[in-house]
Amino acid sequence: MPDLTNNAPLLDIRDLAVQFNTDSGVVHAVNGLNLSIHRGKSLGLVGETGAGKTTTALALLRLIQSPPGEIKSGSMFFDGTDVLKMTETELRSMRGGRIAMIFQDPMTSLNPIMTIEEQIVEMISLHSGLRGNEVTTRAREMMTLVGIRPERGRDYPHQFSGGMRQRVGIAIALACEPALLIADEPTTALDVTIQAQVVDLIRNLQKVVNTSLLLITHDLGIVAEICDDVAIMYAGRLVEYAPLRPLYKRPMHPYTQGLFNAVPSLDSEPGGRLTVIQGLMPDPTDLPQGCGFSPRCPAAQDICRSVACGMKEYEPGHFVDCYFPNHAWEV
Amino acid sequence: MLIPVILCVMIVLFTILYFTPGDPARIALGQEVTDEAITAFRSARGLDDPFVVQLGRYIYRAVFKADLGYSYVMKSPVSYELSSRIPMTAKLAFCAVLFSTLVGIPLGIICAIRQYSILDSVVTLVTLLGVSMPTFWTGLLLILAFSVHLGWFSSMGFGTLNEMVLPILTLSGSSIAIIARITRSSMLEVIKSDYIRTARAKGQRESVVIFRHALPNAMIPILTIISIQFGTLLGGSIITEAIFSISGVGRLMLEAISMRDYPIIQGGVLFISLAFCLINLAADILYAFVDPRIHVK
Numbered sequence: 180m181p182d183l184t185n186n187a188p189l190l191d192i193r194d195l196a197v198q199f200n201t202d203s204g205v206v207h208a209v210n211g212l213n214l215s216i217h218r219g220k221s222l223g224l225v226g227e228t229g230a231g232k233t234t235t236a237l238a239l240l241r242l243i244q245s246p247p248g249e250i251k252s253g254s255m256f257f258d259g260t261d262v263l264k265m266t267e268t269e270l271r272s273m274r275g276g277r278i279a280m281i282f283q284d285p286m287t288s289l290n291p292i293m294t295i296e297e298q299i300v301e302m303i304s305l306h307s308g309l310r311g312n313e314v315t316t317r318a319r320e321m322m323t324l325v326g327i328r329p330e331r332g333r334d335y336p337h338q339f340s341g342g343m344r345q346r347v348g349i350a351i352a353l354a355c356e357p358a359l360l361i362a363d364e365p366t367t368a369l370d371v372t373i374q375a376q377v378v379d380l381i382r383n384l385q386k387v388v389n390t391s392l393l394l395i396t397h398d399l400g401i402v403a404e405i406c407d408d409v410a411i412m413y414a415g416r417l418v419e420y421a422p423l424r425p426l427y428k429r430p431m432h433p434y435t436q437g438l439f440n441a442v443p444s445l446d447s448e449p450g451g452r453l454t455v456i457q458g459l460m461p462d463p464t465d466l467p468q469g470c471g472f473s474p475r476c477p478a479a480q481d482i483c484r485s486v487a488c489g490m491k492e493y494e495p496g497h498f499v500d501c502y503f504p505n506h507a508w509e510v
Numbered sequence: 511m512l513i514p515v516i517l518c519v520m521i522v523l524f525t526i527l528y529f530t531p532g533d534p535a536r537i538a539l540g541q542e543v544t545d546e547a548i549t550a551f552r553s554a555r556g557l558d559d560p561f562v563v564q565l566g567r568y569i570y571r572a573v574f575k576a577d578l579g580y581s582y583v584m585k586s587p588v589s590y591e592l593s594s595r596i597p598m599t600a601k602l603a604f605c606a607v608l609f610s611t612l613v614g615i616p617l618g619i620i621c622a623i624r625q626y627s628i629l630d631s632v633v634t635l636v637t638l639l640g641v642s643m644p645t646f647w648t649g650l651l652l653i654l655a656f657s658v659h660l661g662w663f664s665s666m667g668f669g670t671l672n673e674m675v676l677p678i679l680t681l682s683g684s685s686i687a688i689i690a691r692i693t694r695s696s697m698l699e700v701i702k703s704d705y706i707r708t709a710r711a712k713g714q715r716e717s718v719v720i721f722r723h724a725l726p727n728a729m730i731p732i733l734t735i736i737s738i739q740f741g742t743l744l745g746g747s748i749i750t751e752a753i754f755s756i757s758g759v760g761r762l763m764l765e766a767i768s769m770r771d772y773p774i775i776q777g778g779v780l781f782i783s784l785a786f787c788l789i790n791l792a793a794d795i796l797y798a799f800v801d802p803r804i805h806v807k
Contacts, residue, residue, distance in 0.1 A: 275712040
């Protein structure tokens, strides 16, 4: 049973496995994932496209389309309750009310034929208990908070730019002061200048509302700005998990090291090539035996190809799923 | 758009009828008739004039004098004949389109929500049948079952509620099927979209997600198909009217065709095309109410 004291993590995902049963085989999207977030903290979930980051978030909200999706095993304790055992009513009050999500693509994630205000109001009237004019007032407050003039509430999504739409998404997500905010690549679809604004906005609001944050991204820069802890995800499982500083200072898993090597820095030579990780992500319908990263790993030994290592705590709080961490990459 | 379409309809139809075999004078006057009478009939109606003159005269009168001519057979003005029959046909088509919308849309929604379920397969099969069955066949089967064997409904006329059941069922069969299929595919597309996921992530009830978020977004193709069906039913009621002895525009035209009563045929087709165009125009205007991204210009 989970620890119900205040020290218990707000979110504790254990051994989560999600698969999609498709015509071309079973896609193993998430495989034995363990993850926890403490109250008021922010966790960056980093990985490349297809690593299972969004699937994890949708599984937490129980929004995996079924069929073809299926939560195969595991448990997800949110504030002491297993999300997988919740009734439909409990789920509905959790979605939006306790856990809110900002979606990746602001161009498609708002209803095109409802006004902005209607869409914010919908969220507020579902969870806040406010009635009548209070709801509208609250919606206008939220618009002001994210930097949209309240009189624009009568406009439709197509009358807004991408950055403004993302603000609407943020306003909706934060309207009911959720305990946990999931931000799924909130800046990927935006211009760099807008990205900075959105990052600031999320960071400030997170402090104001005191929510925990699960930031899903492949942008290590944004993680460094916002997050307390970092989890690196590869082929449906975590490969490294640590507080921000140790991980950025000394990434241990070969994949994490590869990710950092692939980031261009200001010191790199003009015209020079970035270091890429050789190979591709394994086919999720046919995962390799042993460690998922072994086919691409320069340090892989025979044992890596037969039995996966599992998470080991190499430094206090610094977990790595690797037999041979700290393998020096030849750069 | 409306005016060139209607003009084209008039010209094409007039041309086809002009070259159709069969002499209206002989058919209208019967077998035992003198050559003088036929000559008089033909010259009184200008049937001996060159093609272009006849066409020009017809369009000139129709457009500038709102005069569609006189029936060869009944000797009464075409506009009078039409206006006495239009209400019946309009009522039949309207009832049928209303019925097929009320049945078709819910069927489509259920299929979309329960995609690949047994219910979905059954509805798909039945709608396929509905599209494929010709109206005269459906009509006769319905009469056989519900009038002859069960004796529940009347198979003649279109006045009382009891008389209305079978014609509406006959006429709306294929429309129900088409509307249900369009609704299903349109809803399936919308349900997969990101903003539906957003609505669910808000903790909204599934019924509200479907009816407030998904259905209005799926409405444009559905509206289009309903308006096309309405037009088609106005014209397609010819056979239904004949089967159930309903004195609407359709039956008027059917009789006119067998009598080579050109002015009536032309008037009837003109009415149907005009109605078709106007219904589509109405649908175009409705789009703007459904979707704020579309503006009425």
